[in-house]
Amino acid sequence: MLYFIAVWLVLLPVCYLIGVGCLNGLQADRFRQASDRQIAALWLGVVMLSVVLLATSIVLPLSLGVGAAIAASLVGVALLSKLTRIEVKSAWRSLTRWQWGTVLAVAVMVAATALEPVTWLDSGLYHFSLIRWLNRYGIVPGLALLFSNLGFNSSWFALAAPLNPEAIAEQVSAVTNGFAVLLLSLSGLLGLRQCVRGQPRLSDRFLVLLCGSLLLLSIGSGPLSDIRVSPSPDLPALYLTGITVWSLLVSAQPEPIADAVDTADTAVDATDTAASSLAGRSAVVPLILATGAVTVKLTTLPLLLVVGVFFAVTQRPLRLHSLLMGAIIVSGLLAPLLLAGILTSGCPLYPSSVLCLDLPWSLSIADAQEVAKDTHAWTSWYGPAPAGVHPWLWPIWRWLNERTTNKLMVIAALISLAATGYIVWVRLKSRSAALHGALWGMAVGWAGTGFIALLSPFLRFAVTYLLLPILLALAIYTGRAPKWQQWQRLASRRLVPLATCFLAMLLTLRHTWNAPSRWLLPDPMPQPDVVLEQVNDVVYWSPREENTVCWTADLPCAFEVKPDVQMRLPAQGLQGGYMRRPD
Known part of the structure; x- marks a missing residue:
């Protein structure tokens, strides 16, 4: 505190x-x-x-x-x-x-x-x-x-x-x-x-x-x-x-x-x-x-x-x-x-796929569109409408309930x-x-x-x-x-x-009575159980269990890196960034 x-x-x-x-x-x-x-x-x-x-x-x-x-x-x-x-x-x-x-x-x-x-x-x-x-x-x-x-x-x-x-x-x-x-x-x-x-x-x-x-x-x-x-x-x-x-x-x-x-x-x-x-x-x-x-x-x-x-x-x-x-x-x-x-990401208004550029470190067009769909195309989140139901009424009804x-x-x-x-x-x-x-x-x-x-x-x-x-x-x-x-x-x-x-x-008093250590600092965030993974020359930490997230895991932490991703400037380490492998 x-x-x-x-x-x-x-x-x-x-x-x-x-x-x-x-x-x-x-x-x-x-x-x-x-x-x-x-x-x-x-x-x-x-x-x-x-x-x-x-x-x-x-x-x-x-x-x-x-x-x-x-x-x-x-x-x-x-x-x-x-x-x-x-x-x-x-x-x-x-x-x-x-x-x-x-x-x-x-x-x-x-x-x-x-x-x-x-x-x-x-x-x-x-x-x-x-x-x-x-x-x-x-x-x-x-x-x-x-x-x-x-x-x-x-x-x-x-x-x-x-x-x-x-x-x-x-x-x-x-x-x-x-x-x-x-x-x-x-x-x-x-x-x-x-x-x-x-x-x-x-x-x-x-x-x-x-x-x-x-x-x-x-x-x-x-x-x-x-x-x-x-x-x-x-x-x-x-x-x-x-x-x-x-x-x-x-x-x-x-x-x-x-x-x-x-x-x-x-x-x-x-x-x-x-x-x-x-x-x-x-x-x-x-x-x-x-x-x-x-x-x-x-x-x-x-x-x-x-x-x-x-x-x-x-x-x-x-x-x-x-x-x-x-x-x-x-x-x-x-x-x-x-x-x-x-x-x-290669996209100035990311996660929008509008105005995305084709750069060595850019997301592919398909990946950028998928991210856009997951973040702000909510009518597609509920799947196709059943037969006889209007395609707009279906997502609205599902969302409302x-x-x-x-x-x-x-x-x-x-x-x-x-x-x-x-x-x-x-x-x-x-x-x-x-x-x-x-x-x-x-x-x-x-x-x-x-x-x-x-x-x-x-x-x-x-x-x-x-x-x-x-x-x-x-x-x-x-x-x-x-x-x-x-x-x-x-x-x-x-x-x-x-x-x-x-x-x-x-x-x-309510928040510190039973935890006097909080007078100086709050409690830490959860510590995840992570394992070391590697794709090409990209080494990263990944949560061991499917339903957990990175929380305080050391950098870099990710979940599933695509097989075409590699280090951009390996000599600079993590600061050099990442890029897609040329075809």
């Missing part, structure tokens, strides 16, 4: 400094308010640090020293700005003992819930192995030839690699997902503080509802609870999707900052023009966050699509150089992911549909410029839901998309109900601070 807390207390100021530098460089005018600026800075810092680490892994292994050097370099660049130095100095002086104590209490609380052993199967299958590859060797050409899942690149794995030193890696692989939970918790508290201090805006109420919902699901839901205590990129992808929509709401709200729907149902149309003209530069923030989310997990592509359109629409008057700047930002942030995909969470997804989609109707009704009735962002957030929700439904309908991919229209509708409704506002302020002032400290103590 102490290791997690120590790492997070270092990462927090590092990410904040990098993020403040980004905000000052972008001149994001809408993020002037202290709480908005702090939240945006933290998440921007995480995105930038992760992407730069992924880019670095193409040329260097991501050891602890390399990771520290990259973080220090980014902080140094941020501090070159005089505005950044002044802002950071002012923020440091304004911190109170109570605020320090709150951050520490939340860190302790989150760390206490992350002490269980990692049990998420995908982490044993390939997450942990990929982190170790990045830590020891960086990006390795042809790694997907060894095992197809090792071609799944993510900037989240790059962030984790330096934080998983070899000596304790088996015990601390959940450190990054714990950090994501910490960031979401602090974001929710900052939003709650804003709700308490004055008239909360739509973005403030949405943020509190978003963070509360995702935290409850992360703790209470079976799959998400397991993912929370793992290095899986699924969790940060869900969180970043929600935070990006929050930043979109902040960017879209009119100036002066006010939520017209909170005070009246009528608003002048003139505010629409003002909102659009002032949102242009600030729209870069959600654009960066959305692109960063894609580097974490490709399931967030609909988020980037909608935010990209939002960015283009807000550039008024429309200027070519503004659109070009946006394109450069997106391309620059995506470049490391695309290049890593080309190196590990496969697990309870699938039925919950359908129910959530129906509730989201009703919430969408409410948002549209309020927008038509009030004509409030403050609701522009809600319409865009709703578009993100439905674009993402449709994307996941078509490709891979799992709750862990779709939960934030499904929640977005519901949470936006609730945020609008609570702004129109004075009694709710009064109760919200009372509960926030008197209950939340005490509850935070109480939960921190309770959870710490």
Whole structure:
């Protein structure tokens, strides 16, 4: 536990400094308010640090020293700005003992819930192995030839690699997902503080509802609870999707900052023009966050699509150089992911077989198509439809009856549909410029839901998309109900601070009472029983039993290497990578 807390207390100021530098460089005018600026800075810092680490892994292994050097370099660049130095100095002086104590209490609380052993199967299958590859060797050409899942690149794995030193890696692989939970918790508290201090805006109420919902699901839901205590990129992808929509709401709200729907149902149309003209530069923030989310997990592509359109629409008057700047930002942030995909599998958008290249270390076309079918062609997973049954109805029926969470997804989609109707009704009735962002957030929700439904309908991919229209509708409704506002302020002032400290103590005792060793480090991951196998000159470890995975087995670990795979540069060992044997 102490290791997690120590790492997070270092990462927090590092990410904040990098993020403040980004905000000052972008001149994001809408993020002037202290709480908005702090939240945006933290998440921007995480995105930038992760992407730069992924880019670095193409040329260097991501050891602890390399990771520290990259973080220090980014902080140094941020501090070159005089505005950044002044802002950071002012923020440091304004911190109170109570605020320090709150951050520490939340860190302790989150760390206490992350002490269980990692049990998420995908982490044993390939997450942990990929982190170790990045830590020891960086990006390795042809790694997907060894095992197809090792071609799944993510900037989240790059962030984790330096934080998983070899000596304790088996015990601390959940450190990054714990950090994501910490960031979401602090974001929710900052939003709650804003709700308490004055008239909360739509973005403030949405943020509190978003963070509360995702935290409850992360703790209470079976799959998400397991993912929370793992290095899986699924969790940060869900969180970043929600935070990006929050930043979109902040960017879209009119100036002066006010939520017209909170005070009246009528608003002048003139505010629409003002909102659009002032949102242009600030729209870069959600654009960066959305692109960063894609580097974490490709399931967030609909988020980037909608935010990209939002960015283009807000550039008024429309200027070519503004659109070009946006394109450069997106391309620059995506470049490391695309290049890593080309190196590990030959496919820039792996596991998609689109745009795959024919390189010596590439997967064969048949293998790439098979991986794509296994990951996102879900209608083929249930076999051919029986005679007399429509070919589309058969997989839908099988999927619906496969697990309870699938039925919950359908129910959530129906509730989201009703919430969408409410948002549209309020927008038509009030004509409030403050609701522009809600319409865009709703578009993100439905674009993402449709994307996941078509490709891979799992709750862990779709939960934030499904929640977005519901949470936006609730945020609008609570702004129109004075009694709710009064109760919200009372509960926030008197209950939340005490509850935070109480939960921190309770959870710490619960998870460490019978295991005092957890005060320093969590329990290690399972140790598999492996045997040494060889194909051509490729020597690798393989689980002895069929239903077991690699977990903490030494590198390289695989299951069944094809007979045409060989070492790419044998003199360089594992770092030289793998290739297909020429015909």
